[in-house]
Amino acid sequence: MTVLHLLPYFPLLLPVPAALAARPLARRLEPRAATWLLTTAALALAALSTAALGILAGAGLIRLSLAAWAGHWSAATVRAGDPVTWVEAAPAALLLCAAAYAAGRLLWRRVRALIAAGTQAACLPGIDQLVIVDDPAPDAYALPGLPGRIVVSTGMLNALDHADRDAMLAHERAHLDGHHYAFLAAAHLAAAANPILRPLATAVAYTIERWADENAAHACGDRRQVARAVGKAALATRRSPDRRRLPVAALGLLGLRRDPLHRAGPVPRRVAALLAPPLPRRFVPPLDWSLVPFAATTCAVAASGLCAFAAAHDFHLLLKIAGA
Template identity: 85%
Template structure:
């Protein structure tokens, strides 16, 4: 158990290194699902490893042995985990749990506030136009959600660009992209090593919306032009309006430090290239190596955490029989 329990704390590193290649090489929808689920799994497994270490130190206490009806001497003889290892693990686990709970509370509040603001916007249609010279366009999650566009953004885009922009924002709402972002951020909060995966999810949801817009418009180059024009317009006239925490815009999820605007050039280049296949193809697909590294990291973390928990259970059984 002693060595196995540490591996789930280190195995996120291969997935972190593979995050950007996967975001660039996999079809965006598949990449979003893969990266989000891997981030959540690795966060849970790393927290489980910390929990095993902390509990291994706790059962050394005489009071814990009395309450659990096991032999403290047998535990101390058979458990290689020392107090110097268990105490930091307990502190890290408490910090991770507190940070994750705090982040989840903030995200729920942001989503509720965004939904309330979407319901209070004027009109009954999904599209809301604000009289604001600062160019901006974003989607507000809600029931059913609203798309907010400023007059400044409408003036910066022509008719075809507007269609592409609206298709992009509709994709954010219909595909529930905020849920993927919130899940990835939750994992990164519980385990800061996973922040690159959360950043990659912020990119892949924008690529997902780009591809949906390209399908709706029937012209990938048109969507690329719309993204580029919107970025240039925003650069020339920075957005001054305070946006809700759950807003997703054409230029990215910009309300959180994990998801800064862009990277627009990578998105434009991807739109100007042929669409990626829905699944990797053997034997030459460049996505296979980072995909294998990520899957291997998750599988190895799960195996090591299970083996450590099994050994810990056997130790308690032996101590209880002593």
């Protein structure tokens, strides 16, 4: 039994169709379902592609005489049965180290940012969830912690009327209640381990905003009002110089400021979605063209899992035969 030569490569290539399907899924699937699907797919594909790199690197490592001595297997049997060469194993080992470093670095930064955000939330004045800061720059964001806080500047309050403020607060409250920072952190972690998955992380950033928009529309009972609030808040922050908030920026918490109009994408799409009828709450799209990106993503995850499992199984059998 040998390690099948092509199996470890499929989990490295299958994230491509998932990345291509990310934006259509974010647009056509109900936001909450899209967030769960895209985040889960990103984590699964990142883990499976990392496992595939580990199998390729391990297939080169077991060719070493020292590894054979330590593992008590026959190096000659391994060399005869393993088609993976050093030309393939060495780049895989380098990519594996790079993926582990990038994911570990991002995870460390996110943990530090979460601690900093929790500390900042605890140190804010008052005991209510809403905190108003005296700042002429329009700003509004959700700050996770125990308890989580919604921070709004006086500049933002002055830019919105009473109904807009209610919609904005409902939007930010949805970010806290839904733990949206965790979804985005997980998607960014997957993209750090496998850069091909960056479109999925971008799509998750959009779907959590849409998720919060829909919750705000349900709370306010007026989708057009929420659409107006999103547009007015974006215009207000567009006119204000961007001042970086370290804890929030590092966590990737997307408040109203995180969708500036100069990117000419998320805000108009969010407003258009709010002006249209709400999407039905279903995990699987209806039987139309919107089912294609869903099928591409699910098939990519399933095929990656099968290929990674088969490659690992053959790798195990090779070592078992070599050690017999």
